[in-house]
Amino acid sequence: MKLEETLNRLDQTQNESLSRLSELLKFKSVSTNSKYKPDCIETAKWLVAELNDIGFNSSLRETTGNPMVVAHSNKSKGNFLFYGHYDVQPIDPIEEWKNDPFKPDVKTISGEKVIVARGASDDKGQLMTFIEACRAIKYVNNSLPINISILLEGEEETSSPSLVPFLKKNIDELKCNYAFVCDTGMWDKKTPSITCSLRGMLSEEISIKGPNRDLHSGIYGGAVNNPLKVMSKLLANLHDENGKVNIPNFYNGVETVSNELKNEWEKLTFSEEKFLNKIGLSKSSGEKEYSLLQKLWGRPTCEINGMWGGYIEEGLKTVIPSKAFAKISFRLVGDQDPEDIRLNFRKKLRNEIPEDFEIKFSDHKGSKATQFPLNDQVINKAKKALSDEWNSNTVFEGGGGSIPIVQHFKNILEMDTLLVGFAQDDDNIHSPNEKYNLNSFYKGARSWVRIIYEISE
């Protein structure tokens, strides 16, 4: 049988698969800092070559930012569009990495073989599960049983500024029946998962300016508004004492999680204590009246991702700085409108700063939340394929993160998306020592083989 033959082929070529992944992980494709743009271009070129090598018709496509990689299994476009991203998060704090983040280290941690590198799990390792699956199927059959197109992006970690224009410009080429995205996780190390809801996202950068220059805190202290004090108050005031986000009309459009999905979540074995212990904490925070899973998957948030100002080097400097800065992001649910929230957020902050202060905001694209129907045919076939591979019932998870591409596929290309991924909770994505389990990598590729065959029937 072709399925068994393909799975065997994958098993026999694990070393080659792993060395291809290692090559990809060596590229410093950090998209949030423009100095790595040349590295991003090299990464895209490598992927184009790799996809051409397995018989895709593949090309690098310029954007105003990092290039896209587009590939088609046939001369014509595919019925299914696979999406992944080759850019990665910054590596700081670098001193906490145990190996060079761009020199992949294969080792055993707690009895599990893993590969440690920036992007191992998010998303280079994951996108390679799909490419390796296609490679094996092509090897066995000389062709794929369904037409597949592939879109690999290089700006996912920086809010995808080029994506929407690119999709709009290439609707005819990219519009398929269904999208596959491999950028999510498993429920646990044994249980595969399909993500059926995602939170939306909105980011804002803030800078405030008080005095027209840095001041000596002895000479001016006590009589002049300190921008760091003002910023602390602004940030502290983003939540009320009950953990609610303290912005007018913020909860407009927040919908209760559907009963169907809530039932799925209630079936999950989940220990709040274990979840918190793993990250060194004993108490959860946030809205008191919701369970931890509901807070993560079904409730909106406002988080400070960075703040700074004044003297932040070694030693002391008795300064009242002229400016202070913060980066904020929101996760949205239901029908919350990112642009409404942006306006209300800005209005609130403008009201709260001293009248002789300036405040500036930087725009970042917002995206709404997404929820998928659970009775869809593709989802059900994928569920069967995953359950077969992992010998465990596939769960329907919520997703706390945001994958705005899913909204864009719906709105621009009118496609639904299947969200399947093999990352683990302890993969340290966005953190030092990011890793991908080799079990996720090898069985992930096997899973995609099964899904592709299942869907083709």
Added chain:
Amino acid sequence: MKLEETLNRLDQTQNESLSRLSELLKFKSVSTNSKYKPDCIETAKWLVAELNDIGFNSSLRETTGNPMVVAHSNKSKGNFLFYGHYDVQPIDPIEEWKNDPFKPDVKTISGEKVIVARGASDDKGQLMTFIEACRAIKYVNNSLPINISILLEGEEETSSPSLVPFLKKNIDELKCNYAFVCDTGMWDKKTPSITCSLRGMLSEEISIKGPNRDLHSGIYGGAVNNPLKVMSKLLANLHDENGKVNIPNFYNGVETVSNELKNEWEKLTFSEEKFLNKIGLSKSSGEKEYSLLQKLWGRPTCEINGMWGGYIEEGLKTVIPSKAFAKISFRLVGDQDPEDIRLNFRKKLRNEIPEDFEIKFSDHKGSKATQFPLNDQVINKAKKALSDEWNSNTVFEGGGGSIPIVQHFKNILEMDTLLVGFAQDDDNIHSPNEKYNLNSFYKGARSWVRIIYEISE
């Protein structure tokens, strides 16, 4: 007359004086970052050579940190001890400097000749007024009319960790009748000033840790205490809504400013509006019931000098960081005890963090406030000398800053201190584009000549 001859000598050698100051300003003697230690040592060596050159018996004295420079005009110790510091503040934000901060630029700004460089005013330019005065007196008389010792420190900008041990070890050598310190300012560009009160100082560095690693704010956001949120609340909660410092017992020992001094302050021409306009603000902050001068000179403060955490580079990173940091300093008045305040501050913060968070504090030396008697003979002679030089009545100012050396001179060497300086409000000390007016420099040296002659009579 010797006085006139000495003043003429100073006037005739202005160019040489300025080029010696320029040489001193080229040293990168930043003390808050240990990488500049070699530069600090070179600076001290240059000063030793300079003082030997004018006939002082001068030497470089090792400490565990940056060296001290000690010089005596006679073989025996002096009756008067001059103190200055050769270390300077860090230069950040470097992008706001118009010239290299260590390549002094002599130019005209708003019709005034100035020299722009880090340390120009604080304190290299100021200490050189005294050395140039000694040089001219020596030139005219071959000797000084009073015995003078000089102590130049290289750690003033980093809380002087070596100073107290050094004073204690060298009491016999350094104990004089009176100390001169040149590290303060004039009342305005025409009015000389003697500083008669100083605020004390206490600094603390804080780091808090929540999760044991950086977390993805999508996956964990809304359910996990964000250290940046916790830090914002801690910092926002350091003041109450009336501008009072919100630490238990903080105001213990705060004394009302003496009527004598308040009378002096009330005589001063001072426009709150102009003071604020100069720094780009229109409203003062802090304790509502006090005048701006009282807030600056007579009331204690708590200021945030730096805070940071999370992603602070270009672009976005959706992270909940493991840690957050802040640097805080307090200015103290009256009999406030720095160590009591430190304990209460730490206790308060420990109470306010979530119970599963860690908090760490770094010690920095504290110093109490100082107030000088206004009827002292040295102060009155200096007042006459300054009024003669500037042709304007000398004012008795309060000082918002802290010069802990003054407390140490009192406690360890049992000396009172004369605080005379020629800095201007717009000198940008601790800020980019620090400058010293050449008028301050030249007439500062002339002022010290007059003070020395006056005192010797």
